[in-house]
Amino acid sequence: MSRFANQRKSKIFSASLLYGLALATILATPVFAAAAPSAPSGADTGSDTSAGASTSTNAQDLITKGRYIAAAADCAACHTVPGSASFAGGYAFQLPIGTLYSSNITPDKTNGIGNWTEAQFVRAIREGVRPDGAALYPAMPFPSYARMTDEDLHALYAYFMHGVQPVAQAVRPNGIPWPLSMRFPLTVWRWVFAPSPDAARQSTERSFPTPELARGAYLVEGPGHCGACHTKRGLAMQETALTAQDGPQYLAGGAAVDGWTPPSLRGDPRTGLGAWSVADLTAFLRTGRNMRGSAFGNMDTAVHHGTQYLTDDDLTAMARYLKALPAANGAEQSWQTDPAATRALRTGGKLTKGQRLYLDNCAACHRSTGAGYAPAFPPLAGNPVVMNAAPDSLIHIVLTGATLHGTQAAPSAFTMPDFGKRLSDAQVAAVVTFIRHAWGNDASAVSDVDVAHLRKRLTPSTMQSAPPTPIDPAPAQPGSAPRAPEQDVSQDTSKPATGPVPTGHLPPEDALHSAPQPAMKAN
Ligand code: HEC
Ligand code: HEC
Ligand code: HEC
Numbered sequence: 001m002s003r004f005a006n007q008r009k010s011k012i013f014s015a016s017l018l019y020g021l022a023l024a025t026i027l028a029t030p031v032f033a034a035a036a037p038s039a040p041s042g043a044d045t046g047s048d049t050s051a052g053a054s055t056s057t058n059a060q061d062l063i064t065k066g067r068y069i070a071a072a073a074d075c076a077a078c079h080t081v082p083g084s085a086s087f088a089g090g091y092a093f094q095l096p097i098g099t100l101y102s103s104n105i106t107p108d109k110t111n112g113i114g115n116w117t118e119a120q121f122v123r124a125i126r127e128g129v130r131p132d133g134a135a136l137y138p139a140m141p142f143p144s145y146a147r148m149t150d151e152d153l154h155a156l157y158a159y160f161m162h163g164v165q166p167v168a169q170a171v172r173p174n175g176i177p178w179p180l181s182m183r184f185p186l187t188v189w190r191w192v193f194a195p196s197p198d199a200a201r202q203s204t205e206r207s208f209p210t211p212e213l214a215r216g217a218y219l220v221e222g223p224g225h226c227g228a229c230h231t232k233r234g235l236a237m238q239e240t241a242l243t244a245q246d247g248p249q250y251l252a253g254g255a256a257v258d259g260w261t262p263p264s265l266r267g268d269p270r271t272g273l274g275a276w277s278v279a280d281l282t283a284f285l286r287t288g289r290n291m292r293g294s295a296f297g298n299m300d301t302a303v304h305h306g307t308q309y310l311t312d313d314d315l316t317a318m319a320r321y322l323k324a325l326p327a328a329n330g331a332e333q334s335w336q337t338d339p340a341a342t343r344a345l346r347t348g349g350k351l352t353k354g355q356r357l358y359l360d361n362c363a364a365c366h367r368s369t370g371a372g373y374a375p376a377f378p379p380l381a382g383n384p385v386v387m388n389a390a391p392d393s394l395i396h397i398v399l400t401g402a403t404l405h406g407t408q409a410a411p412s413a414f415t416m417p418d419f420g421k422r423l424s425d426a427q428v429a430a431v432v433t434f435i436r437h438a439w440g441n442d443a444s445a446v447s448d449v450d451v452a453h454l455r456k457r458l459t460p461s462t463m464q465s466a467p468p469t470p471i472d473p474a475p476a477q478p479g480s481a482p483r484a485p486e487q488d489v490s491q492d493t494s495k496p497a498t499g500p501v502p503t504g505h506l507p508p509e510d511a512l513h514s515a516p517q518p519a520m521k522a523n
Contacts, residue, residue: 059158066159069152072314073145073223074306077298078102087160088112088167093139098176100137108166118157125153126197128190135186143193143242146200147222193238203243216321217244219314220251224306229262229298230254244325252328256392259454260297263388267327269334270387270442274327281319282312287410289375293383296402296416297393308407335382341438342369354434357427361419362435370439376414381439391446394432395454398423425451 070076079087079102089104107114113121120131128135128142136142148156174181195203204222208214220226221243230251231239241250253264253271264272273281280290285307288295295303307315344351345359345368359368366372370381380386385393401418419428425448432451436443 059162062155062158063163066155066157067163068309069148069156069223070159071306071309072219073148073156073225074302075105076305077301078139079105080305085165085167085169087164088169089171090169093137095137095176097180098174100139100174100176101172102139104167104169104171105160106164106167107161108168111168111170112166113160114166118154121157121160122150122153125156126200128186128194134183135190137186138189138194138237141225141228143195143239144222144225144228146195146197147204147218149204149218152223189236189238193236195242203245206245212317213321213324215314216317216319219310219318220321224318226265227251227254229257229302230265244321248326248328251322251325253388256390257298259392259396259457260299261385261388261390261393262299263385264328265322266325267323268329268332268384269327270332271329271384271389272327272332273322273384274332275335275382275384276323278316278319278323281322282315283375285310285315285318286312287375287407288404289378289410291374292379293385294375294378294404294414296397296404300402300405303407304405308409335387336440337381338438338440341434352430352434353427354430357423357431358434358438361423362431365416366435370435370441375410376412380435381441383441386435387441387443389444391432391436391444391450392454394435395428395446395451396458398428398432399451399455400458420455424448425455 076086078091079089081088081090084090085106087105089102091102093100093102104112106112109115116124116131123129124131124136124140124142126142126146126148128138128140130136204218208217227239227242227250231241231254232249232252233255234240241247244250248266251265252268254262256262266272267274269275276284276290276292280292283290284293284295285303287308288300288303307318310318341355344355345363348359351359365377366380370379372379388394397416399418399420401416403413403415406413423431428451429446429448433445435441436446
């Protein structure tokens with residue numbers, strides 16, 4: 001009997017282990033949303049009433065507003081496959097347990113959400129629950145969307161029902177085998193980690209020094225779901241903080257997603273946004289580039305589908321909110337330029353392997369000063385992403401290259417070439433180690449083992465950032481051609497050692513748009 005009991009126990013144990021494992025692996029996934037304490041639902045469906053109460057907006061205005069909210073919430077980043085119909089889903093998420101595809105969220109009645117009521121829609125967005133009661137994978141960032149207002153969701157629903165073309169394209173069945181495909185562990189996860197709409201609303205309505213900061217907090221913590229990438233996750237892959245109130249880990253930098261590491265958005269002077277001004281931030285979110293760095297990997301996607309469409313007022317509110325987040329690491333020293341590396345590269349004496357590789361492969365665009373030709377070719381000197389504790393993004397971009405997409409306000413695209421075929425693991429390690437130590441940068445060295453490891457993890461979907469989609473406002477434009485290293489050197493000598501390297505003194509934002517890029521005022 002005890003034997004039987006033991007067997008049973010061990011069966012139960014292995015079953016729960018399996019589901020525990022399933023849960024952990026399900027959640028151990030890119031781009032994921034996550035968490036905070038939960039409570040029951042139910043009070044979240046008052047959107048119809050708020051619609052009645054809300055002003056005299058006519059149907060078209062409502063749709064236009066919904067479209068704007070869809071951009072602020074970046075729905076297209078996950079629900080539109082580059083090059084195919086908007087919101088028809090099918091974007092693949094590689095989970096350790098199999099492949100999850102995003103849903104068709106067009107108003108098609110068979111394949112999409114055309115039959116959903118507003119209450120059902122709102123519940124899916126805020127709570128991650130489908131009309132049939134099944135839980136959604138937190139790849140859908142509902143723990144952040146829980147904060148979205150009734151008014152915004154009402155407009156968003158109007159947009160998806162009346163402003164989006166229905167697409168009769170079946171959702172691909174998920175490639176997740178049974179029993180891992182069972183959704184009940186997700187329900188448990190949701191109970192434990194996702195905020196209830198009530199709790200989220202209370203947090204959203206907390207007091208702020210100014211209405212602008214309140215707006216910025218709403219956009220960043222809510223629809224923008226910036227924390228889904230930029231905040232560290234706990235053991236069950238829940239975000240360890242969902243708002244600025246939850247502590248200094250909020251937006252203090254997340255783990256690599258698809259091999260791209262989201263850096264800290266807090267006030268840390270070297271590895272965060274401490275040195276960036278509000279104008280730097282708005283330029284970055286509007287155009288994907290500024291004098292200090294450029295958006296690449298999945299941040300390029302976030303700008304491409306999302307932030308570029310936001311108004312100046314909203315971008316400024318987000319920037320001010322981010323600038324109000326104190327540094328997570330109070331001890332960090334601010335970045336100071338150090339001309340030693342530039343001097344070594346220019347004199348061309350006895351160069352280290354990393355210096356040599358940099359001169360041969362990188363200096364044409366990023367220059368011997370590391371200042372680049374910002375905002376077209378980003379600086380590497382003083383660039384927070386280059387000093388990130390985790391070097392994944394840097395190894396990744398050197399291996400695969402990346403394209404900075406054109407945006408409405410800066411239509412030129414610029415491409416960083418891929419060096420994966422040309423450089424060995426040891427060479428990539430040497431050049432990345434060099435840029436992490438040169439010009440006053442200071443971050444850990446990278447080994448060939450790190451490079452080999454990342455190289456193995458690259459899949460076709462992570463090989464490049466999203467190619468231009470139909471909503472891309474302009475095709476790629478030829479940028480200012482990279483200059484030869486010799487020219488770079490002679491150019492640089494005419495300038496003080498610091499050159500245009502980030503110094504805290506920046507040209508006004510307009511300078512970004514009038515920078516010497518041929519297509520800057522196109523469109
Ligand atoms: C970070 C990626 C991501 C973002 C951003 C995102 N979604 Fe999703 N969404 C998903 C994934 C993945 C699924 C499928 C989850 C599953 O099958 O459990 C999904 C599922 C859904 C569903 C359920 C559809 C169904 O038939 O079950 C709806 C509705 C939805 N999303 C709407 C939206 C809207 C509206 C937005 C913007 C406000 C949005 N999503 C933003 C990834 C995302
Ligand atoms: C899908 C994941 C993802 C989401 C969502 C996301 N980011 Fe990022 N972000 C990244 C990655 C990866 C980087 C590093 C690459 C780069 O610098 O572009 C980054 C970089 C940045 C940078 C540049 C920081 C630096 O030091 O150079 C800023 C600013 C930024 N993100 C702001 C935001 C804001 C604001 C939001 C929400 C509206 C957001 N991000 C949402 C992944 C993401
Ligand atoms: C032809 C010009 C060109 C060359 C050569 C080049 N890069 Fe780049 N690099 C770029 C462009 C353009 C970007 C911006 C890509 C984006 O934002 O998607 C970039 C981005 C980067 C970034 C990310 C910084 C940021 O803020 O966007 C790093 C790191 C980097 N390059 C390192 C290197 C290294 C190391 C080499 C040599 C092995 C190299 N690059 C060679 C053009 C170049």
